[in-house]
Amino acid sequence: MAYYFFVIFFFFFFFKAGGIAGVSVDLILFPLDTIKTRLQSPQGFYKAGGFYGVYAGVPSTAIGSFPNAAAFFVTYEYVKWILHTDSSSHLMPVTHMLAASAGEVVACLIRVPSEVVKQRAQVSASSGTFHIFSNILCQEGIQGLYRGYKSTVLREALWSWRQDHVVNSWQSAVCGAFAGGFAAAVTTPLDVAKTRIMLAKAGSSTASGNILSALHAVWQTQGLSGLFAGVFPRMAAISLGGFIFLGAYDQTRSFLSELGRESP
Numbered sequence: 724m725a726y727y728f729f730v731i732f733f734f735f736f737f738f739k740a741g742g743i744a745g746v747s748v749d750l751i752l753f754p755l756d757t758i759k760t761r762l763q764s765p766q767g768f769y770k771a772g773g774f775y776g777v778y779a780g781v782p783s784t785a786i787g788s789f790p791n792a793a794a795f796f797v798t799y800e801y802v803k804w805i806l807h808t809d810s811s812s813h814l815m816p817v818t819h820m821l822a823a824s825a826g827e828v829v830a831c832l833i834r835v836p837s838e839v840v841k842q843r844a845q846v847s848a849s850s851g852t853f854h855i856f857s858n859i860l861c862q863e864g865i866q867g868l869y870r871g872y873k874s875t876v877l878r879e880a881l882w883s884w885r886q887d888h889v890v891n892s893w894q895s896a897v898c899g900a901f902a903g904g905f906a907a908a909v910t911t912p913l914d915v916a917k918t919r920i921m922l923a924k925a926g927s928s929t930a931s932g933n934i935l936s937a938l939h940a941v942w943q944t945q946g947l948s949g950l951f952a953g954v955f956p957r958m959a960a961i962s963l964g965g966f967i968f969l970g971a972y973d974q975t976r977s978f979l980s981e982l983g984r985e986s987p
Contacts, residue, residue: 748792748964749784749785749788749792750781750784750785750788751963752960752963752964753777753778753781753784754777754778755956755957755959755960755963756845756956756960757772757776757777757778757779757780757845758774758777758953758956759914759953759956759957759960760842760845760846760918760953761773761845761846762952762953762956763914763915763918763919763952763953764846764918764922765919765922765923766846771845771846772845772846772847772848775848776848779844779845779847779848780840780841780842780843780844780845780852781841782852782853783837783838783840783841783844783852783856784837784841786837787833787834787836787837787838788837790833791830791833791834791837792830794826794829794830794832794833795826795827795829795830796826798822798825798826798828798829798830799822799823799825799826800822802821802822802825802826803818803819803822806818806821806822823880824880827876827879827880828876828880830879831872831875831876831879834875834879835868835869835870835871835872835875836868836869838871838875838917838921839859839867839868839869839870839871839921840852840855840856840859840868842918842921842922843855843859843921843922846922862925863925867925870920870921870923870930870932871917871920871921871932872932873932873934874913874916874917874920874932874934874937875917877913877934878910878913878914878917881906881909881910881913900962900963901962903961903962903964904958904959904961904962906961907954907957907958907960907961907962908951908954908957908958911950911951911952911953911954911957912938912950912951913934914953914957915937915938915941915949915950915951915952915953916934916937916938916941919937919940919941920932920934920937928940938950
């Protein structure tokens with residue numbers, strides 16, 4: 724019985740900590756994400772909306788952010804607990820990588836539908852989030868909400884490998900900022916492919932979800948600059964996001980841990 728109480732406590736503890744951190748990042752940095760998406764869109768930055776309506780699509784993010792971030796950290800911490808590698812072991816980085824990858828596979832089940840709706844709203848600010856969501860379901864069904872799942876998992880898994888545990892929340896935040904900025908630059912082509920796949924018209928070759936095909940199409944029409952479209956707002960958003968996300972997560976986790984100790 725004690726084991727089941729532990730599992731329930733474990734779940735809600737990391738669910739809250741991860742969820743609060745995720746919401747903090749997504750809502751604060753949403754305008755940078757909108758600018759990045761419009762720079763990567765096939766119709767071009769200004770036709771996609773330019774600097775107008777930079778909070779278009781925020782309802783989708785607001786709904787999906789908490790469960791998405793919470794799902795990642797619950798899975799991440801649970802896999803680390805199952806593997807329980809000694810902190811001094813040389814296998815510790817591998818444990819973190821496996822835990823982060825598992826976390827992303829689970830979190831993307833929530834993130835991708837939210838991301839598809841959000842990105843289409845970002846490049847079509849005049850359309851409401853619910854209207855876009857309804858259109859996707861009517862025209863493409865549930866599979867339309869999961870367009871770009873493979874490219875998103877690959878991008879996020881590579882990015883999340885920089886996760887690690889450090890001594891305190893400020894160290895977590897600073898390390899997250901530097902590592903996040905570097906990872907953002909390296910994975911930008913995958914992010915461009917994901918954006919093109921999610922925004923492609925239903926039935927087109929890009930909409931099929933083939934990552935290499937999407938990258939090849941961008942390379943043919945826009946070259947290297949197209950593959951790295953939106954790299955600077957993406958680096959800025961993820962560097963700041965890493966600072967806020969890991970700092971807020973670690974601080975919230977410490978706070979909830981203290982509350983747990985003080986409770987009778």
